[in-house]
Amino acid sequence: MTSNPYQPIRAEIKEVIAETPQIKTFVLAPEKEIGFLSGQFMQVTIPGVGEAPFTPSSDPKKNDMIEFTVMKAGQATGRLHELKSGETVGLRGPFGHPYPLDKYHGKDVYIIGGGVGIAPLRALLLALFHELERLNKIELRLGARSPEDLPFKQEMPTWGKREKTNLVVTVDRGDEKWPGKVGVVTEIMLPGDVNPEAAAAIVCGPPIMMKFAVKKLLDLGFSDKDIYLSMEKNMSCGIGKCFHCNLGKHLCCVDGPVFTWEQVKEIPDPW
Amino acid sequence: MSEYFINTKDFNYLVSDLMDKSRVAAPAGEFGRKYWFDVDGDSLGRIDLTGYRTVEPCKAYLFKPTELVARYFDGDTHLSAGPLVLLGARACDLEGINVLDRVFGEGDQDPFYLVSREKTVLIGADCTDCGASCFCSLVGGGPYPTACFDLSLAVVPNGYVVEVGSEKGKKIIDDHRNIFARVLPPAAAAKKENREKVEAKLKRVNQGFSTGELSLLHKLNLENDIWRRLTKDCVECSACNFICPTCSCFLLVDEASSGLNRRHKLWDACLKAGYAKVAGGGNSRPRLFQRLQNRYHCKFDYSFDRLSRYTCVGCGRCIDGCAGNIDMREIFAALDREIKK
Numbered sequence: 078m079t080s081n082p083y084q085p086i087r088a089e090i091k092e093v094i095a096e097t098p099q100i101k102t103f104v105l106a107p108e109k110e111i112g113f114l115s116g117q118f119m120q121v122t123i124p125g126v127g128e129a130p131f132t133p134s135s136d137p138k139k140n141d142m143i144e145f146t147v148m149k150a151g152q153a154t155g156r157l158h159e160l161k162s163g164e165t166v167g168l169r170g171p172f173g174h175p176y177p178l179d180k181y182h183g184k185d186v187y188i189i190g191g192g193v194g195i196a197p198l199r200a201l202l203l204a205l206f207h208e209l210e211r212l213n214k215i216e217l218r219l220g221a222r223s224p225e226d227l228p229f230k231q232e233m234p235t236w237g238k239r240e241k242t243n244l245v246v247t248v249d250r251g252d253e254k255w256p257g258k259v260g261v262v263t264e265i266m267l268p269g270d271v272n273p274e275a276a277a278a279i280v281c282g283p284p285i286m287m288k289f290a291v292k293k294l295l296d297l298g299f300s301d302k303d304i305y306l307s308m309e310k311n312m313s314c315g316i317g318k319c320f321h322c323n324l325g326k327h328l329c330c331v332d333g334p335v336f337t338w339e340q341v342k343e344i345p346d347p348w
Numbered sequence: 349m350s351e352y353f354i355n356t357k358d359f360n361y362l363v364s365d366l367m368d369k370s371r372v373a374a375p376a377g378e379f380g381r382k383y384w385f386d387v388d389g390d391s392l393g394r395i396d397l398t399g400y401r402t403v404e405p406c407k408a409y410l411f412k413p414t415e416l417v418a419r420y421f422d423g424d425t426h427l428s429a430g431p432l433v434l435l436g437a438r439a440c441d442l443e444g445i446n447v448l449d450r451v452f453g454e455g456d457q458d459p460f461y462l463v464s465r466e467k468t469v470l471i472g473a474d475c476t477d478c479g480a481s482c483f484c485s486l487v488g489g490g491p492y493p494t495a496c497f498d499l500s501l502a503v504v505p506n507g508y509v510v511e512v513g514s515e516k517g518k519k520i521i522d523d524h525r526n527i528f529a530r531v532l533p534p535a536a537a538a539k540k541e542n543r544e545k546v547e548a549k550l551k552r553v554n555q556g557f558s559t560g561e562l563s564l565l566h567k568l569n570l571e572n573d574i575w576r577r578l579t580k581d582c583v584e585c586s587a588c589n590f591i592c593p594t595c596s597c598f599l600l601v602d603e604a605s606s607g608l609n610r611r612h613k614l615w616d617a618c619l620k621a622g623y624a625k626v627a628g629g630g631n632s633r634p635r636l637f638q639r640l641q642n643r644y645h646c647k648f649d650y651s652f653d654r655l656s657r658y659t660c661v662g663c664g665r666c667i668d669g670c671a672g673n674i675d676m677r678e679i680f681a682a683l684d685r686e687i688k689k
């Protein structure tokens with residue numbers, strides 16, 4: 078019989094990085110090495126409080142430390158934000174299907190992210206940087222409500238400086254110091270960014286943003302099967318037993334959380 | 349499979365013997381209905397294998413309403429279960445367990461269910477009657493066990509006909525070889541006659557009802573107005589979830605007390621508004637009609653993608669338990685008309 082899938086392993090918080098007023102990155106040292114692939118998620122235990130699912134934001138190739146970039150959204154995330162380095166959390170996982178990186182080989186990779194949705198995309202991007210030679214190019218289109226709401230402020234500009242990689246960032250509301258674009262992320266998705274005939278689009282962000290990004294991608298000529306989405310559903314067990322995350326016939330935790338638009342488009346309002 | 353006869357006196361001896369080694373639970377009548385109870389030396393005579401299913405399913409013996417599943421971080425939770433005999437499970441109960449076996453045993457496994465299940469002997473029983481809400485016959489079942497049992501009993505004059513369904517069951521026979529006899533023609537005939545009688549009654553009770561084209565439920569647009577109409581009497585009590593032998597949703601809930609953190613697995617209900625809520629107010633099924641609809645899809649549509657079968661076993665418990673008096677079979681009829689439109 079399998080080991081206990083509900084038992085978390087211990088992980089020490091090594092560092093807490095304040096990304097934005099609402100988002101922090103937690104650098105964790107798990108007691109056992111955890112191998113994950115970008116797009117997979119883990120259940121993070123806040124001791125005595127409960128669990129919440131997060132997709133690691135760190136480089137999947139780095140095994141001794143694992144990072145989660147978390148927005149304060151409610152009870153569990155609120156308590157997590159109060160924890161300091163040296164304190165302990167628990168981890169279960171990784172769970173679910175990762176991004177199918179091999180399907181992106183030879184193609185333009187169009188990455189669309191909003192707010193804390195940029196966190197999982199960072200892990201994807203760091204994974205893709207290891208295999209840049211196999212990609213045609215990476216086009217990053219990222220957005221947040223305001224300049225101060227952008228996570229990874231130091232690191233993000235360096236992404237655009239990598240070879241074969243272009244970065245455009247937008248904010249809903251700029252300020253006097255903001256040099257970049259102002260507007261929602263769909264406004265910086267333009268014809269000619271990528272060749273939709275030989276591209277994969279990956280979208281992660283708030284439901285409303287994903288909805289409009291998919292619409293835009295379809296307008297740009299993407300086919301349903303080339304649009305990859307990270308779906309957020311209520312999750313408890315992570316192993317396809319508790320059924321909380323059902324999305325039509327799919328269980329988000331084991332069949333996802335990465336789905337193609339083709340898989341979920343029949344579901345009315347899948348967001 | 350082999351069949352034996354056991355007389356009533358020897359049957360009582362067999363149960364006492366099983367009780368020496370195991371917890372034994374069986375149905376007993378109370379206020380005109382039957383409920384599961386823990387049999388002890390004094391209550392042996394209360395076991396009643398006539399009639400049809402109990403009010404509550406026996407799933408709670410295997411999939412506990414609340415169960416400690418982790419203590420952290422001081423080592424693992426000890427996985428253990430005592431031996432248990434479920435005596436007198438109906439065909440629908442056994443089918444329900446079959447669904448749970450697959451949900452918890454296929455893919456990633458839930459060791460808490462499996463360890464209890466492993467230690468459990470399932471002794472089925474033919475129904476000698478059916479209830480007004482019984483509709484096993486509409487979902488591919490019938491009033492007598494055909495699978496998923498270790499032993500199965502049919503009440504006949506002066507005793508029981510016992511059918512062997514597994515190695516576990518065969519071992520019980522082998523251990524008590526001297527009390528099992530050959531089945532004589534009158535006992536075999538009584539068994540057959542009872543089966544035919546209950547099948548005929550089930551047919552009468554369910555006259556005019558059918559699951560029709562229910563397996564084509566996915567063809568029906570989820571936005572179809574019919575769902576709003578069908579849901580108008582639902583009061584979101586979730587009785588249908590909790591009383592269902594195949595509903596297996598749960599929630600992991602953590603608590604801290606005296607420096608120790610514990611994680612419990614609790615039964616949950618998909619009819620509850622908070623079931624699919626996510627942070628920031630999002631909810632896949634904010635409206636009650638969407639949640640009731642999801643329950644039908646779960647049992648009659650998504651179940652085919654997951655397990656290639658209906659996961660409703662037709663026990664009718666959710667009909668009896670419904671505070672809004674919703675009869676599933678009437679919903680089938682309405683859905684069927686809509687699907688065929």
Ligand SMILES: Cc1cc2nc3c(=O)[nH]c(=O)nc-3n(C[C@H](O)[C@H](O)[C@H](O)COP(=O)(O)OP(=O)(O)OC[C@H]3O[C@@H](n4cnc5c(N)ncnc54)[C@H](O)[C@@H]3O)c2cc1C
Pocket residue numbers: 118128129130131132133146147148149150151152153154155193196197308309310311312334622623624625626627628629
């Ligand atoms: C696959 C996946 C990946 C994700 N990745 C990230 C990420 O990288 N970064 C990020 O910031 N977010 C991520 N999220 C979202 C994150 O999981 C949620 O923001 C988080 O779960 C919110 O938890 P909360 O308790 O703070 O919020 P709340 O709003 O308090 O609760 C959220 C859910 O938990 C339920 N709940 C809360 N308390 C209880 C209770 N006591 N009993 C029963 N139910 C309760 C609520 O009903 C609600 O369904 C991801 C989600 C998924 C599904």
Ligand code: SF4
Pocket residue numbers: 588591592593594595647659660661662663664665666667676
């Ligand atoms: S859905 Fe109703 S009739 Fe079907 S198995 Fe569950 S309780 Fe029984």
Ligand code: SF4
Pocket residue numbers: 400401438439440441475477478479482483484485490491492550661662663664
């Ligand atoms: S639904 Fe069928 S098997 Fe279950 S109690 Fe009724 S008649 Fe017996």
